[in-house]
Amino acid sequence: MISDLFRRTRPRRRVVPKLRRLLRSRVRARAWLALAPALLLALPAQAGIVFTPHLSEYSRLPRAPFVEGTLIMTQIEEIYDREGNEVPLGEPFVKAGDSTDAALFLFKYLWIGNLFRDSDVPILKTRDQFCRMIGVLGYQQNTGRIAARTRLFGIRPGSNGLGDLFGLCGIYGHEHQWGPLKFNGLLATTIKFPIGDYDQDAALNIGTNYWSYIPQFAFHAEAFGRLYVDGTFAYQFNGDNDEPSFGGLTPTRISNWRNLEINFAWKFSEHWFADIGYSFRESVGRNGYDKLTVNFEDQPLAPESACNNTNNNLGVEVLTPEVCRNPVTQQFYLSPKPGPYEDRGIEGHMLTAGIYYVYRTSSVLQLRVAQPIRGRGSQIDAEYYVCAIEPCNEQTSGGVTTPTTLFGVQEAAAVSASPYLELRFVHLWWAP
Amino acid sequence: MRNPRGGVALLLAVAALLPVGAAQAQSQDSPLPSFGRYKPLYPGQYLHLAYTQTDGDEYFDAEGERRDGALPTYGPSALPREDLRAELSWHFPLFETYALPFISSRMWRARVQLGYARTEAEGAVADFARDESDDEATFADDLATEGSGLTDLRLALGTYLFGAPSSGWREGRSGPASLLAELALTVNTGEYERNTPVNAGHNTPAVHALLGLHWSPWAGGFIDAGLRYGAYIKNQDPTFGAQAPAQVGDTLSWDVSLAQRLWPGAYLSIYGQGFDRESNRYENPRFAPNPPTPPPGSDAIPAPGNYRDDGVERRSIGAGFDVFLSQRLTLGLHYTRPISGRSGQFDLDYNFRVPEGCFTDAVGCTLLPAGSVPVDGLEAGRALAADRISLSLRFHFLERDTFDCVGCSS
Numbered sequence: 001m002i003s004d005l006f007r008r009t010r011p012r013r014r015v016v017p018k019l020r021r022l023l024r025s026r027v028r029a030r031a032w033l034a035l036a037p038a039l040l041l042a043l044p045a046q047a048g049i050v051f052t053p054h055l056s057e058y059s060r061l062p063r064a065p066f067v068e069g070t071l072i073m074t075q076i077e078e079i080y081d082r083e084g085n086e087v088p089l090g091e092p093f094v095k096a097g098d099s100t101d102a103a104l105f106l107f108k109y110l111w112i113g114n115l116f117r118d119s120d121v122p123i124l125k126t127r128d129q130f131c132r133m134i135g136v137l138g139y140q141q142n143t144g145r146i147a148a149r150t151r152l153f154g155i156r157p158g159s160n161g162l163g164d165l166f167g168l169c170g171i172y173g174h175e176h177q178w179g180p181l182k183f184n185g186l187l188a189t190t191i192k193f194p195i196g197d198y199d200q201d202a203a204l205n206i207g208t209n210y211w212s213y214i215p216q217f218a219f220h221a222e223a224f225g226r227l228y229v230d231g232t233f234a235y236q237f238n239g240d241n242d243e244p245s246f247g248g249l250t251p252t253r254i255s256n257w258r259n260l261e262i263n264f265a266w267k268f269s270e271h272w273f274a275d276i277g278y279s280f281r282e283s284v285g286r287n288g289y290d291k292l293t294v295n296f297e298d299q300p301l302a303p304e305s306a307c308n309n310t311n312n313n314l315g316v317e318v319l320t321p322e323v324c325r326n327p328v329t330q331q332f333y334l335s336p337k338p339g340p341y342e343d344r345g346i347e348g349h350m351l352t353a354g355i356y357y358v359y360r361t362s363s364v365l366q367l368r369v370a371q372p373i374r375g376r377g378s379q380i381d382a383e384y385y386v387c388a389i390e391p392c393n394e395q396t397s398g399g400v401t402t403p404t405t406l407f408g409v410q411e412a413a414a415v416s417a418s419p420y421l422e423l424r425f426v427h428l429w430w431a432p
Numbered sequence: 433m434r435n436p437r438g439g440v441a442l443l444l445a446v447a448a449l450l451p452v453g454a455a456q457a458q459s460q461d462s463p464l465p466s467f468g469r470y471k472p473l474y475p476g477q478y479l480h481l482a483y484t485q486t487d488g489d490e491y492f493d494a495e496g497e498r499r500d501g502a503l504p505t506y507g508p509s510a511l512p513r514e515d516l517r518a519e520l521s522w523h524f525p526l527f528e529t530y531a532l533p534f535i536s537s538r539m540w541r542a543r544v545q546l547g548y549a550r551t552e553a554e555g556a557v558a559d560f561a562r563d564e565s566d567d568e569a570t571f572a573d574d575l576a577t578e579g580s581g582l583t584d585l586r587l588a589l590g591t592y593l594f595g596a597p598s599s600g601w602r603e604g605r606s607g608p609a610s611l612l613a614e615l616a617l618t619v620n621t622g623e624y625e626r627n628t629p630v631n632a633g634h635n636t637p638a639v640h641a642l643l644g645l646h647w648s649p650w651a652g653g654f655i656d657a658g659l660r661y662g663a664y665i666k667n668q669d670p671t672f673g674a675q676a677p678a679q680v681g682d683t684l685s686w687d688v689s690l691a692q693r694l695w696p697g698a699y700l701s702i703y704g705q706g707f708d709r710e711s712n713r714y715e716n717p718r719f720a721p722n723p724p725t726p727p728p729g730s731d732a733i734p735a736p737g738n739y740r741d742d743g744v745e746r747r748s749i750g751a752g753f754d755v756f757l758s759q760r761l762t763l764g765l766h767y768t769r770p771i772s773g774r775s776g777q778f779d780l781d782y783n784f785r786v787p788e789g790c791f792t793d794a795v796g797c798t799l800l801p802a803g804s805v806p807v808d809g810l811e812a813g814r815a816l817a818a819d820r821i822s823l824s825l826r827f828h829f830l831e832r833d834t835f836d837c838v839g840c841s842s
Contacts, residue, residue: 071619103619105585137585137621141635143668157669160624160633161581
């Protein structure tokens with residue numbers, strides 16, 4: 001019985017010549033093969049949320065050490081494409097409803113003092129300095145069908161662990177007062193040390209694997225003792241990432257960013273505050289992708305792979321079932337052109353709102369919601385060779401290729417359109 | 433000069449300290465049973481470091497029998513683990529000047545817990561992970577053996593339902609008995625390699641509720657008993673081919689200890705602890721070490737679906753000795769011996785796929801039932817039976833109000 005089935009099974013090699021004939025026609029090949037590689041998901045990760053300003057973030061605080069713990073949680077169900085449209089995560093290749101779940105825990109240590117107060121060093125002797133270290137623990141995980149889908153490419157669907165380390169130092173300006181308004185500025189530079197966990201075979205990473213240098217100007221103002229305004233402009237120089245993850249869907253040449261953020265807080269009492277803020281970031285130029293390798297792990301592929309990635313769950317019949325299940329076209333191979341490719345850059349606009357409770361002048365508890373309002377994510381138009389034999393490359397494909405549009409992933413490329421929740425606790429460890 | 437009563441209170445406070453996370457991933461719901469762990473402490477901040485080691489070379493099987501090894505379906509294996517865990521905790525009154533009902537009148541406790549675990553599978557399961565011969569044909573590829581790294585982050589906040597009024601906290605006053613209620617959140621930021629049989633982290637957030645009773649029935653004697661309930665969010669990426677649960681069963685764990693002062697500064701304790709975990713759910717396991725042998729021209733593939741074990745449980749007993757090296761520093765040694773338990777196991781259905789490697793939806797590709805094979809539940813599905821030994825160091829620092837109030841009147 002079983003052996004009968006074996007005998008009835010047609011040897012695969014008979015399929016190949018027929019497939020070759022089929023592939024001779026680029027038009028016909030593209031008609032259905034193009035759908036196969038275009039299955040890669042947009043997987044955003046932690047956004048530029050480490051520096052989002054809070055109440056009195058840039059005010060001249062007392063000389064003391066401060067510690068801060070911030071827990072950020074999000075469930076990313078939508079992202080922005082390169083046209084600025086909100087796209088359900090995973091679509092069109094899996095049905096909407098799954099997500100990328102992420103949690104970040106930021107531990108910040110801030111020191112404020114003046115190392116030069118007893119010296120004659122100009123400028124510094126009269127202005128306090130500050131340094132801050134930010135450590136990150138993170139969790140990012142694709143869920144459900146999205147996670148299952150990443151495994152088709154031999155990719156791990158998530159990651160956990162230690163993030164990059166941020167270190168910054170700066171100097172406060174003098175405080176000025178004009179009537180009911182008082183304000184100060186500051187200058188700082190942040191370095192992002194790429195020490196975080198990073199796995200090239202992961203769809204999501206806690207670490208970024210590239211350096212960043214971020215000079216920053218910021219200010220703090222108070223009016224009438226009620227309105228608190230904190231704002232910053234930062235320019236982020238990003239290094240290259242020669243080891244992109246997720247098969248090269250993280251950019252290798254990361255564009256620099258402009259960051260602009262402002263936050264307005266209102267003091268209701270000594271203990272209660274509320275704020276709203278606006279955050280903007282934009283890449284300066286385009287991200288480059290030079291090492292695209294993402295591909296199906298198990299090949300050759302059958303047409304039903306294409307069908308499963310298109311017809312199913314879409315409610316739209318792209319291919320007829322007869323084509324999908326045609327045993328004549330049993331196998332083909334795909335291989336990506338590694339690049340170079342470029343996206344159109346990214347952009348993100350976000351509103352934040354939160355409440356604060358100040359407890360006994362030494363602790364602050366804050367709850368914040370952040371809602372993206374507009375954005376543009378990274379996408380590239382990649383080319384895949386289509387072959388009937390292995391290895392699949394330009395020669396064996398006979399020049400047959402199929403285009404596909406791929407989303408860039410991780411913080412340098414993907415822009416979340418879903419809100420996040422932030423729970424923050426600031427504690428003055430020792431009283432000044 | 434400190435008054436004697438304050439000194440005693442401080443001594444007890446340092447001694448009591450806080451339950452530190454458990455030694456093994458499987459028993460994270462059970463704390464290290466330090467004596468006085470549920471006692472309301474003198475205000476201040478506390479650091480508790482604990483090192484725990486287990487060979488992971490014994491287990492309780494699904495029928496409750498103690499056996500050598502760790503994963504019987506793989507063959508002789510071990511899952512050794514070393515944990516170094518740090519816990520920072522605060523005891524404080526909250527909103528004490530506001531006279532808020534329930535909140536202002538009692539003491540509170542907050543904890544942050546983080547650690548590092550070194551763990552690597554050994555023996556037959558490690559050999560299986562390193563074997564690349566079946567990588568092409570199965571999903572058992574890219575497997576690894578080491579899951580060391582940072583453990584999950586745990587945040588907890590609790591209050592004393594009785595026995596620790598906020599009115600006397602500055603003097604360290606508390607009654608002979610107290611009851612702590614605590615909620616905790618596990619944030620799964622720990623290392624999780626997804627392709628290893630052991631991991632430092634768990635990849636699943638969890639919430640925990642705890643009731644902890646402390647009673648000092650006589651001078652120098654301490655009884656502590658805890659009951660905690662843990663509920664877990666779905667693990668979206670269970671490790672090692674999904675042989676770990678996708679949905680860990682709700683877990684009820686308990687611990688009870690009796691400690692007695694032998695001489696000033698030295699305490700001997702005996703304790704028992706255990707947990708009962710409801711049935712774990714395993715989702716679409718992708719391989720097993722013992723698949724049925726396929727006939728020529730076919731291969732064996734697991735049938736996707738949800739599988740369940742019959743629950744996991746373990747009971748342990750142990751003894752501890754704590755000694756004060758100074759007024760603020762305590763050294764503790766604990767030895768724990770699991771005495772009974774039960775691991776999770778499920779029967780994974782298999783199909784023969786004909787012809788070998790065909791696409792299951794394609795015309796001519798046939799699936800034939802191939803029976804089932806037993807699979808050992810990993811991680812939360814295991815009840816290891818190996819002894820554990822723990823060395824802990826506890827330090828009380830910043831003896832003062834946790835929340836400074838510069839310029840406050842109270």
